Amino acid sequence: MLQNLGMIRKGHYVYADSSHGEFYVALSKGKTESAELPDELVELCHAMARFSADGVEVVVSAPSGGTAIGKCVAEYLSELLGRKIPFVLLEKTKDNLLAIRPEDVSRVERRSVLIVDDVLHHGTTVRRVLQIVRGIRGTIAGVSVVWNRGDLTPSDLLVPFLYAPIKHKLVSYLPFGFPLPCPLCEEGVPINTDLGHGKEFLARKSAAG
Template sequence: MGKVVDILKKVGAITTNSHIVLTSGKHSSKYLNKDALYPHTLEVSKIGKMIAEKYKNKNVGVVIGPAMGGIILSQWTAHHLTLLKKQEILGGFSEKDGENNQVFKRGYDKLVGGKKVLVVEDFTTTGGSVSKTVRSVKACGGKVVGVCVMVNREQAHVTAKVIGAPFQSLDVFQSDAYDEKDCPLCKQNRPINTELGHGKEYLAKKAKK
């Protein structure tokens, strides 16, 4: 673990010894809470600068992040790339559609067409959101020069091959992510955390079955 995890600890964004439902649907006892990080603009700015430093020589024209977490990070990264390169680097984001894909709305498809694009995200567990964003960038005629996440929670499984583009992370945080059927926390009847992650939605869906 390195600088980013240290920042997350500093702002109280790491929860342990709980029962969390992650965005991916997997269950974990640990949680990285982006909502606890993003109000601290100075710290987010530092992270955006770390990413920008890695890609300052890659001729990036646009920085894209998948909603929601990638939106703020894309703006800070584009801001610092603009300062480093002394030319305007645009920032935008992709959004989920009804089929859970990441697509471009609001005219942002025109931002990426014919451009070299850097895709950024805060945390990744399966690589799903960023890989879908990569596909959308390519479908709009953009070239993905790289994907960078703040923290990779599954270093052994989330790779450039899975993402579909050159990939790196600023830091790693190995979490114990389980499929629901294999979750030891469920077997121990540990209560689902409804304050963090997607526990509230998970329980609501389960109640309808």
């Protein structure tokens, strides 16, 4: 379905955990809360909300392709539960790290939190979000993503539940050959710097000489 919607791009991409792969998933047309979502993706967001509704008080997302998805899930949860479910978007610091804005701490502290993202691979971003929420004494209700492409389980993330309407594992590679060598690097396929983390990877590689 995602491929038919033009959301799966083929090339040479660097993911959040620095692994490489041939495919990149761009579920929305931007990384803002107002980014446009196709109707089919809205339906998946509604499915995520229905599964995750029990006890949720706030939705938290990282600033990524999942931003608009998190907002959509929060809005539909508000409709289902008949009360406002706030949406809290984390921010990136100057060092490219995730952080919560001071004014949002009280919206998450001691509340039941649903973590929402677009694609779950190795879980690097979601684990950082979980760490932030737990660090301000938020209670993790669960994690909901559109696509669990890394075949992760709730026990991998230490969460009550992990829901994904789409489950299809894709292979990724590390650039230094463990556990699998990156054939894209070996073939000299240029790294995409427009999507994913290719720009940061190349900058680190250049700095290291």
